[in-house]
Amino acid sequence: xxxxxxxxxxxxxxxxxxxxxxxxxxxxxxxxxxxxxxxxxxxxxxxxxxxxxxxxxxxxxxxxxxxxxxxxxxxxxxxxxxxxxxxxxxxxxxxxxxxxxxxxxxxxxxxxxxxxxxxxxxxxxxxxxxxxxxxxxxxxxxxxxxxxxxxxxxxxxxxxxxxxxxxxxxxxxxxxxxxxxxxxxxxxxxxxxxxxxxxxxxxxxxxxxxxxxxxxxxxxxxxxxxxxxxxxxxxxxxxxxxxxxxxxxxxxxxxxxxxxxxxxxxxxxxxxxxxxxxxxxxxxxxxxxxxxxxxxxxxxxxxxxxxxxxxxxxxxxxxxxxxxxxxxxxxxxxxxxxxxxxxxxxxxxxxxxxxxxxxxxxxxxxxxxxx
Numbered sequence: 001x002x003x004x005x006x007x008x009x010x011x012x013x014x015x016x017x018x019x020x021x022x023x024x025x026x027x028x029x030x031x032x033x034x035x036x037x038x039x040x041x042x043x044x045x046x047x048x049x050x051x052x053x054x055x056x057x058x059x060x061x062x063x064x065x066x067x068x069x070x071x072x073x074x075x076x077x078x079x080x081x082x083x084x085x086x087x088x089x090x091x092x093x094x095x096x097x098x099x100x101x102x103x104x105x106x107x108x109x110x111x112x113x114x115x116x117x118x119x120x121x122x123x124x125x126x127x128x129x130x131x132x133x134x135x136x137x138x139x140x141x142x143x144x145x146x147x148x149x150x151x152x153x154x155x156x157x158x159x160x161x162x163x164x165x166x167x168x169x170x171x172x173x174x175x176x177x178x179x180x181x182x183x184x185x186x187x188x189x190x191x192x193x194x195x196x197x198x199x200x201x202x203x204x205x206x207x208x209x210x211x212x213x214x215x216x217x218x219x220x221x222x223x224x225x226x227x228x229x230x231x232x233x234x235x236x237x238x239x240x241x242x243x244x245x246x247x248x249x250x251x252x253x254x255x256x257x258x259x260x261x262x263x264x265x266x267x268x269x270x271x272x273x274x275x276x277x278x279x280x281x282x283x284x285x286x287x288x289x290x291x292x293x294x295x296x297x298x299x300x301x302x303x304x305x306x307x308x309x310x311x312x313x314x315x316x317x318x319x320x321x322x323x324x325x326x327x328x329x330x331x332x333x334x335x336x337x338x339x340x341x342x343x344x345x346x347x348x349x350x351x352x353x354x355x356x357x358x359x360x361x362x363x364x365x366x367x368x369x370x371x
Contacts, residue, residue, distance in 0.1 A: 011129045012237060013177060015082070017139035017160050018184030022205060023229060024138040027184065028078045030231035031136055032238055035074035037063055039084035049074070056305035056348045057092035057117075060085060062312060064124050068131065076134040077125070083139050083161050086170060089117045090163075095349035098342060115169040122177045134238065137174065141183070158183060158215040180219040183208040184229055205229040301336040303344045309351050319365050320347075 014031075016024050028034060029048050036043050036050040037060065043050055054060040067077055079085055090102055093113045102110035125135045142161040162171040175181055187206045208215060209223040227233040298307045298317060310320065321332050330339060351361045359367075 011132050011134045012179050013125070013129060014134070014136045014180045014182065015139060015160070015174060015178045016136065016182045016184060017141050019141050019186075022184045022186070024184060025078075025080050027229060027231060028076075028080065028136045028138055031076040031078070031134060033075035034078050034136070035067065035076070036078045036080055037085075038080050039088070040081055042080060052308070054085075054088060055308055057085075057088040058348055058351045058353075059305065059308055059312070060088055061121070061124060061352070062309075064121075064128070067133070068124075068127055071128075071131045071133060074133065076136055077128055078136045078138065079125075080138045081140060082137040082174065083163075085121070086114070086118060086162055089121065090114055091345070092349050093117060095342070095345035096353075098346070100342075111163070111169055114163065115173060118170050119173060122173070126177075137178070139174075141185075155213065157213060158185070160216065175216065175218070180209070180221070180223075180234075181217050182219070182234075183215045183217045185215070187226075207233065299336060303348075305348050306344050306351075309348065313362060313365075315362075315365055319368065322368055323347075323361060323364050 016027060018024055025036075025042050025046060029036075029043075029046060034048060036048050038044075038050050038053055039060070041053055051063050051066075052059075054063060064077075067073060093105075093110060094100065094102055097105050097110070097113075099105055099110075102114065104110070105113070129135055140161040141158045143156050144159050146155055146157045160171040160174065162174065163169075184205065184207050187204045205228070207227040207229050208217045208225065209219045209227060210217055210225045212225075221234075221237050223234065298310055300307075302310070302317075302320075309315070310317075317336075321334075330343070347361055354360050354363070
């Protein structure tokens with residue numbers, strides 16, 4: 001056993017939340033070398049590096065895995081926003097249980113499944129933190145009536161807008177995971193006029209860093225309770241963190257090593273680092289060194305989330321039809337237009353997740369391709 005003492009510099013886990021339009025995305029864009037996973041398309045008018053908008057939870061996990069396999073593409077990964085990412089998790093859970101809404105699973109089980117899956121998502125992000133990549137989660141804020149169990153009366157307070165009924169499950173999970181919960185809001189002062197009427201003045205954008213009866217916030221760095229909404233106020237936290245030692249091979253291997261999700265990380269030339277237009281089709285899944293291949297012209301009858309997974313993993317329409325025959329779900333010659341409602345969602349949900357037979361959809365395609 002080895003005992004250590006003192007502070008250890010490492011990458012940070014941060015939540016930035018506040019009302020819409022306050023400037024959460026712009027604030028996150030000031031973090032060191034950020035790369036955005038824009039779940040809601042809010043950065044279209046910003047000059048930032050971004051991956052394609054994920055249209056499914058499976059695609060979101062693939063993007064995080066790609067960053068893990070290529071840790072030199074960024075110093076900060078921004079998920080903008082985590083509440084929209086939770087919606088993808090929600091849809092995935094519904095598809096796995098073949099229901100239209102999370103409440104149809106019954107007795108609150110659906111919300112428990114969502115909480116567990118969000119926990120797995122945070123575990124994936126923790127692996128990036130271990131590599132020295134900061135993780136920033138932006139989120140919308142919602143105002144909720146709060147009642148103290150041992151006091152009379154109630155009051156309004158700002159909280160993370162995570163789910164409709166999962167505020168008691170998902171939101172605390174995220175808040176416990178991060179090092180800082182930063183609440184961005186407009187500072188408003190209510191003045192009394194000469195005729196006795198109340199009038200609001202101000203509007204300065206500020207950042208709250210400590211818990212308050214009216215909002216959730218925390219930090220582990222001794223920050224003042226109130227700061228201007230300016231990255232410079234917290235920049236010292238990130239300039240002091242040590243950079244991890246990363247392997248820098250002379251050339252990029254086209255075949256991943258066992259247990260990796262893609263090519264070995266390599267330090268890119270300065271000219272290449274200025275452009276982060278990432279071709280996700282080059283990500284090679286761990287199950288095979290030559291699974292990815294170029295596929296185009298997939299019919300638009302197939303929903304966009306499934307089309308993107310097919311293009312990402314080089315799956316053709318014929319290979320997709322072959323799965324249905326093997327699973328005894330749908331005859332091979334059935335047109336995509338006649339597939340049952342919800343079946344495409346089922347394929348997206350189990351694309352990488354093993355089903356009752358122990359194989360994912362992608363595993364089955366790979367096995368058929370081998371023969």
